[in-house]
Amino acid sequence: MASNNGRKASEIFQGQLLLYRHMYAHVDSMFLKCIVELGIPNIIHNHGQPITLPKLVSILQVPPNKVSGLQSLMRYLAHNGFFEIVTIHDNLEEKEAYALTAASELLVKGSDLCLAPIVECFLDPTFSSSWHQMKKWICEDDLTLFGISLGSHLWDFLNKSPTHNKSFNEAMASDSQMMNLALRDCNWVFEGLETIVDVGGGTGITAKIICEAFPKLKCIVLERPHVVDQNLSGCNNLKYVVGDMFKSIPKADAVLLKWILHNWNDNDCRKILENCKEAIISSKCKRGKVIVIDVVINENQDEHEVTRLKLLMNVHMACLINGKERSEEEWKKLFVEAGFQGYKISPLTGHLSLIEIYP
Known part of the structure; x- marks a missing residue:
């Protein structure tokens, strides 16, 4: 043969x-x-x-x-x-x-660190069946897998489906619980800040973790109406604000973008970052910055399996919602085009990095 x-x-x-x-x-x-x-x-x-x-x-x-x-x-x-x-x-x-x-x-329900909700959400047939439409997504212009299978963008679908919106918010909240562990040794990130806005902060899990660690730091969670309407209540140094990050962001010493920018294309990210910069400049804080928690693809330094996950996530974001994971060069290009002067990347979890961006 x-x-x-x-x-x-x-x-x-x-x-x-x-x-x-x-x-x-x-x-x-x-x-x-x-x-x-x-x-x-x-x-x-x-x-x-x-x-x-x-x-x-x-x-x-x-x-x-x-x-x-x-x-x-x-x-x-x-x-x-x-x-x-x-x-x-x-x-x-x-x-x-x-x-x-x-x-x-991490799949034990009721434990402090439980990722079962994100498994249940991402593997819901409503979402997972979208992958059967890959050929159509590749061959037709300006379509996302969710656009094909759900009939609308993910965010519009969640607005109209309370059940799936609840599942999605629970999934994001479970991932945010991991921030408690990740941010435990990151006090230096928040030192010297008086106010911070958590953009797209969901039900406020990450914001609450930050507030508990820094009681004097005032935190605002900026979210969509259908998220904030879920009887969410703030406390002395935490409040929820309904808003649109593409229009404006409340002024603060720092703006937190956790798992936000990978949802959007470069043009949208530039607009978000420009609004972040405006919010920071308005606060007139000398230590003002944007804090990005996201993936940084680094094939030359990461272990093979870590790179495999990051590249898989990159395809995942591109297909489903026209988002993307980025390399350091791609991040730098975004920051420069949005008018920022410098940045610093630090490791955070196995696959996520913490990026500080300075206006």
């Missing part, structure tokens, strides 16, 4: 492995959704110790003919780092059991 382009059989088989791995990759997300829906992370957590398969089967009331399927699922997820297979001693017997890992602990 002739080989493809003179390639060795071993190369061809490696190519097949790569192809098959990606062909089956969509199932990984469905497995993730499944264990969240079944509540398996919570079951193990509440069990207080690693759980055996028979005990898990009993709690879930799995039919006998599905036990082997559940075992296959658990072993696969253990292989991929969501569970750890350990040996426990039960009635003087050694038994195989499943323990939580750092990843599955």
